[in-house]
Amino acid sequence: DQQVKQNSPSLSVQEGRISILNCDYTNSMFDYFLWYKKYPAEGPTFLISISSIKDKNEDGRFTVFLNKSAKHLSLHIVPSQPGDSAVYFCAASVQGGSEKLVFGKGTKLTVNP
Amino acid sequence: GAVVSQHPSWVICKSGTSVKIECRSLDFQATTMFWYRQFPKQSLMLMATSNEGSKATYEQGVEKDKFLINHASLTLSTLTVTSAHPEDSSFYICSAPMQGMRETQYFGPGTRLLVL
Numbered sequence: 001d002q003q004v005k006q007n008s009p010s011l012s013v014q015e016g017r018i019s020i021l022n023c024d025y026t027n028s029m030f031d032y033f034l035w036y037k038k039y040p041a042e043g044p045t046f047l048i049s050i051s052s053i054k055d056k057n058e059d060g061r062f063t064v065f066l067n068k069s070a071k072h073l074s075l076h077i078v079p080s081q082p083g084d085s086a087v088y089f090c091a092a093s094v095q096g097g098s099e100k101l102v103f104g105k106g107t108k109l110t111v112n113p
Numbered sequence: 114g115a116v117v118s119q120h121p122s123w124v125i126c127k128s129g130t131s132v133k134i135e136c137r138s139l140d141f142q143a144t145t146m147f148w149y150r151q152f153p154k155q156s157l158m159l160m161a162t163s164n165e166g167s168k169a170t171y172e173q174g175v176e177k178d179k180f181l182i183n184h185a186s187l188t189l190s191t192l193t194v195t196s197a198h199p200e201d202s203s204f205y206i207c208s209a210p211m212q213g214m215r216e217t218q219y220f221g222p223g224t225r226l227l228v229l
Binding site: 004009034036041042043044045046089100101102103104105106 | 208
């Protein structure tokens with residue numbers, strides 16, 4: 001049972017435009033959500049996170065939106081740059097859940113020059 | 114920033130042998146570390162939680178006798194794949210959360226295991 005779903009395995013965007021990566025979850029106990037960026041043969045690196053008490057968190061070119069009623073979150077990257085090309089994983093955790101993360105399958109973003 | 118290292122970065126072994134993978138937190142102490150496995154085009158699947166000074170906690174479906182975990186110190190956890198078989202070939206990644214900083218979980222660079 002996939003508790004965190006990233007239904008788009010890949011996304012291609014033109015440089016300078018907005019990239020929108022989507023993530024859905026089924027476990028209503030999740031209260032903290034994170035996005036990680038991963039290059040091939042490397043470990044994921046933390047990008048941005050959001051607590052369930054918020055609906056938006058912004059950090060430079062990256063913004064994460066959370067819609068609790070829809071159990072949906074999205075990562076917006078604007079403007080997109082070729083260096084943003086990577087696999088993006090959505091992850092979720094439960095408060096008091098020993099910081100275990102549940103990951104989605106990832107979305108491969110390609111930003112074309 | 115905080116760094117988590119893994120060694121080796123890749124290993125090729127014969128079927129039936131055991132392989133040990135080390136995970137170290139380089140500039141912070143980690144009472145808990147996590148071990149993940151990632152198959153091609155799949156998600157990172159949590160295998161087990163490594164706890165310093167106590168037994169590891171394994172996720173459902175993960176054989177504790179096959180994947181031995183030892184959290185020897187506050188900066189070192191090891192995963193030993195015992196009697197490795199070709200189906201154990203995968204990308205193994207560890208992570209360590211910095212205490213008190215829930216959003217900050219640092220991942221190692223991963224270990225590529227190929228069992229022939």
